[in-house]
Amino acid sequence: xxxxxxxxxxxxxxxxxxxxxxxxxxxxxxxxxxxxxxxxxxxxxxxxxxxxxxxxxxxxxxxxxxxxxxxxxxxxxxxxxxxxxxxxxxxxxxxxxxxxxxxxxxxxxxxxxxxxxxxxxxxxxxxxxxxxxxxxxxxxxxxxxxxxxxxxxxx
Amino acid sequence: xxxxxxxxxxxxxxxxxxxxxxxxxxxxxxxxxxxxxxxxxxxxxxxxxxxxxxxxxxxxxxxxxxxxxxxxxxxxxxxxxxxxxxxxxxxxxxxxxxxxxxx
Numbered sequence: 001x002x003x004x005x006x007x008x009x010x011x012x013x014x015x016x017x018x019x020x021x022x023x024x025x026x027x028x029x030x031x032x033x034x035x036x037x038x039x040x041x042x043x044x045x046x047x048x049x050x051x052x053x054x055x056x057x058x059x060x061x062x063x064x065x066x067x068x069x070x071x072x073x074x075x076x077x078x079x080x081x082x083x084x085x086x087x088x089x090x091x092x093x094x095x096x097x098x099x100x101x102x103x104x105x106x107x108x109x110x111x112x113x114x115x116x117x118x119x120x121x122x123x124x125x126x127x128x129x130x131x132x133x134x135x136x137x138x139x140x141x142x143x144x145x146x147x148x149x150x151x152x153x154x155x
Numbered sequence: 156x157x158x159x160x161x162x163x164x165x166x167x168x169x170x171x172x173x174x175x176x177x178x179x180x181x182x183x184x185x186x187x188x189x190x191x192x193x194x195x196x197x198x199x200x201x202x203x204x205x206x207x208x209x210x211x212x213x214x215x216x217x218x219x220x221x222x223x224x225x226x227x228x229x230x231x232x233x234x235x236x237x238x239x240x241x242x243x244x245x246x247x248x249x250x251x252x253x254x255x256x257x258x
Contacts, residue, residue, distance in 0.1 A: 036200040036246075041217040077221045099219050100185060107228070108213035114170065114229040117212075120221040122183070 041103050046130065049095055049102040053139075055132055061086070061140035066131045068146055072123065075148040080104075081118035082142075086135035089115035098127035123148045162255035164239045171233030171257055173204065173211075175226045175241055183218040199224060202243040206233055233257050 040052035050056065067081035082092050089109055095102045104121045115133070123129075126147045133140050158178035165172050177199065184196025196218055204212040211230040233239075235257055242252035 036215055041215070079225075081227075096219060100183075101217060101219065103217050104219035105217060106215040108215075110210050110212070112231045113211050114231070116229055118225075118227040120225045122181075122219050122221050 037106065040106070042101055043103065044101055046095060046097050046102045050132070053093060053103075053106075053132065055134075055139040055141075058132055058139035058141040061133070061142065064131050064133050064140055064142035066129060066142050066144040067118065068129060068144060070145075071147045071149065073149050075123040075125070075150055077120050078123050078146060078148070079118065080121050080129060080146075081116070082131040082133070083114075083116040084133050084135065084140075086115065086133060086140065088136040089133055090137075091134045092117055093132040094119070094121060095130040095132060096121060096123055096127050097130065098125050099123065102130075157249060157251050160241060160243075160251065160253040162239065162241055162253055164233070164255050164257040166233045166235060166237075166257045169233075170229050170231055171206070171237075171239070172227065172229045173239055173241075175204075175224075177202075177224045177226075177243060177251075179223060179243075179245065181216075181218065181220060181222045181224060185218075197245060197247055199243045199245045202226070202241065204228070204239065204241045206230065206239050207237055211239075 043049040043052040072078040094104045161176040182197040198218045202214040240254040244250040
């Protein structure tokens, strides 16, 4: 029994290392050239986009804040800002759940750049907006619902 | 060739705030024109900002970023007169680079 258990543990840790290597391999080309991450931008739904970004199921964090209006009159121009007090922030992504493709923008922040970016996005309809922050190797997120009175897609 | 970007960079208490307004259609590829044909997607995909040759921001945009994209960010450092250079590339291979001095 004990031997078997050891074997299981060994193979288990072996898989863990492989998984880490694969994750490193997936992340590397992205970091090297900052080439456009087509798989993430065309992933469609929120879950698939999180998966394509390598975030899995990110935990909510009170340290991530979304600066945006509660109600956007014009969905074509919705000001969205993300800021966080977390240390070692590597990237910030903005996702809009009900858009055809959730991912709106990804910002990679080198050291020395503050974790505070603002931009403007299009929203097809009232939706939850997610801010995904990668800090110190961990993914954290915040959610905010923005009501849209006039859609910005298809106009 | 696209119109020039408007770039403002201001340094205050050792932190430089950069605001950029790009001039770009940002077509999503979802919209139809008057005769019902899909308007092909045309949007900025990548943007890079450097300060004195050192990268300070790398961004990737999807078509969900608004027409004539606006972007604001801050980085530590930056003296008056330093150069901030911003360049973007779109999905049709068009690109543009503009620069501004920190005030």
